[in-house]
Structure formats: C-alpha cells, structure tokens
Amino acid sequence: VREYQHGDEIRNIDWRVTARMNRPYLKIYREERERSVILCVDIGMQMQFGTCKTFKSIQAAKVAALLGWSAYGHGDRVGGLLFGQKAPKFFRPSRSQRSLGQILRNLTIPPNNDVDTSTLDEALQVLNHSSGTGSLLFVITDFNQTDIPTLQRTLSQLRQHHEIVLISIYDPADYDLPAIGQVGFIAPDGTKVYIDTDSKAGQMEYRKTWETKRQILKQTSQSLFIDLFSISTQDDVYHSLLKGLQQHVQKRRTHR
Structure with missing residues (x-):
C-alpha cells in the first residue's frame, strides 16, 4: 500500500x-x-572530459549508480543501455544484484577510440524494440553530439509507452572554451563549424551556439512533457540528483 x-x-x-x-x-x-528502471548512459569518448573536479563520465556513472541502487532497493527491475561505443549494449531489466553490478562495471571500462560509434538515437531505437512498456527511462549524456530533431521524433514515440527523464551532464568548458586556436564542432543544425577560440568574438560565438542548442533541447523536452535537468562536473551528484528527482515527482503529481 x-x-x-x-x-x-x-x-x-x-x-x-x-x-x-x-x-x-x-x-x-x-x-x-514491478516497474522497470532503465539506465541509458553515454560512454563515448567525449564524456572522458572535465576541467573541474571530475570527468563527465564519472558524474554519469555516479548518477547511474545512485539511480540503479535506489531502484534495486525498492524492488524494481533495473536494466541498462550503454551507447557511444561501436554498438549499443543492452542489459535486460532484472532484479538481480549481479546484473546491476555488471551494468555499473561496464561504466568503468575505458572507451575505445572507435571512429564508428553508436548514437543516442540508435540506443533509443534499441529500447523501442526491446524494453516492453511502462518503464522509467533515464537518459544520461551531455547531449553535445545529439541531433535534436531526430531525438524529438524518437522521444515522441518512446513517451507513448514509457516515462522518460533526461539528465544532462556538462562541464563549464562545454560553453566557455579557453583560447586553444581553431576548434571544430557540430552546430545545432548538424553542420560542422570552426571557431577561432583565440578571439573574443570566436568564444562568444561558441557560447551562443551551445546556449542555442541547450534552449532547443529544453523546448523539445517541454513540448513532449519530458523532464530535463542538468548536473555539472562541479556539482555534488547526490544533492543535484535529489533536487532534480524531487522536481520530477512534483510535476507528476501536478499533472495527474
């Protein structure tokens, strides 16, 4: 009861x-x-980055561990989907402590320098065909390499059958680049753009591009009634995660 x-x-x-x-x-x-909780975690090379207390990959692993053990403690089945390497790796939801440990151990394996890596959309498509219905899905990534229009279409399908929470892991250098010369990155429309970070105008352009993509991601999640919150490499994971989940629960109660 x-x-x-x-x-x-x-x-x-x-x-x-x-x-x-x-x-x-x-x-x-x-x-x-008997609800299933699925941890969809980015283990790509770009997550092995951090200029503050720790790397984005370590913050993501901490988030997954806290969520996983909490779900296990409540008797829920816990599954995992790791992407960002050659192919998404899916762990079917289970109440087994051993299964959860296997998911978390895989988060500690250093990534390969593969050119051909799996995307978030490919991972979510795996869930679309593998996870049944009624799961609580946590997507943990930096969203820096995510194509937002594609993500919107896939999330629109998934949210019909699952509850979804997006957790963005970021580092201050994701939006505030140091002066390191010419840098190439993917713009919100998918095109590759080169920025001269040695110039103030170049740094401002980079920050504006990052903020624009963040705003599009926020608008996308709001339009789909999917919660999105962020955790930086400077944050205490436990308190930031607790705050985000409390807001999520409050919104659910408001919209019931």
Whole structure:
C-alpha cells in the first residue's frame, strides 16, 4: 500500500489500512510494484572530459549508480543501455544484484577510440524494440553530439509507452572554451563549424551556439512533457540528483 494522492482511483483505497492509519491508503497492484528502471548512459569518448573536479563520465556513472541502487532497493527491475561505443549494449531489466553490478562495471571500462560509434538515437531505437512498456527511462549524456530533431521524433514515440527523464551532464568548458586556436564542432543544425577560440568574438560565438542548442533541447523536452535537468562536473551528484528527482515527482503529481 501507499498513501492516497490526489487523482488516484478511489475504488483502489484499502479501507482497512485507512481505518488503522487514520489516513487514506491505496492498494498497489503487482504491475505497479514491478516497474522497470532503465539506465541509458553515454560512454563515448567525449564524456572522458572535465576541467573541474571530475570527468563527465564519472558524474554519469555516479548518477547511474545512485539511480540503479535506489531502484534495486525498492524492488524494481533495473536494466541498462550503454551507447557511444561501436554498438549499443543492452542489459535486460532484472532484479538481480549481479546484473546491476555488471551494468555499473561496464561504466568503468575505458572507451575505445572507435571512429564508428553508436548514437543516442540508435540506443533509443534499441529500447523501442526491446524494453516492453511502462518503464522509467533515464537518459544520461551531455547531449553535445545529439541531433535534436531526430531525438524529438524518437522521444515522441518512446513517451507513448514509457516515462522518460533526461539528465544532462556538462562541464563549464562545454560553453566557455579557453583560447586553444581553431576548434571544430557540430552546430545545432548538424553542420560542422570552426571557431577561432583565440578571439573574443570566436568564444562568444561558441557560447551562443551551445546556449542555442541547450534552449532547443529544453523546448523539445517541454513540448513532449519530458523532464530535463542538468548536473555539472562541479556539482555534488547526490544533492543535484535529489533536487532534480524531487522536481520530477512534483510535476507528476501536478499533472495527474
């Protein structure tokens, strides 16, 4: 059982527990207790980067570990999908501590310098065909190499069957580049752009491009009613994750 929340079905109230506790409690059916939590984590080379306390890859691994062990502790099945290397690696949801440990161990393996790497969209397509329905999906990446229009189409399909939370891992140097000469990167429209970081105008252009892509990502998540929050390489993962999840739960209750 759990406490009754506004919007719950009154017919599912457990009246015996309600009378004993003097507060309304709801019966939880087996399907509700057996939800799968899937950790979709970017293990690509670009995550091996950080100019502050740690790398983006380490922050992502900490986030996945906290989410995974929390779900395991609540009796949920935990699955994983790691992308950014040659092909997405899918771990089917399981209640096994050994299975969760295998997912987390894979997050500690140094990435290969493969040119042909899997994308976030390819990973999400795997979930589209492998994870059934009703899962809680956490997508953990920096979104720097993500094609937003493609992501929007894929998330639009996934959200019909799953609950999704996007967690963006970033480093201050992602938007505030030091003076290191000519730098090539992918613009929001998918084209490759070169910026002279030695010039102030070049640095401003880079920051503007990054902020534009972030705004597009935010608008995309809002249009799909998908929560998005960010954790930097300077942040305490536990407190940042707790804050983001509390906001997520509050929004769910508001929209029920």
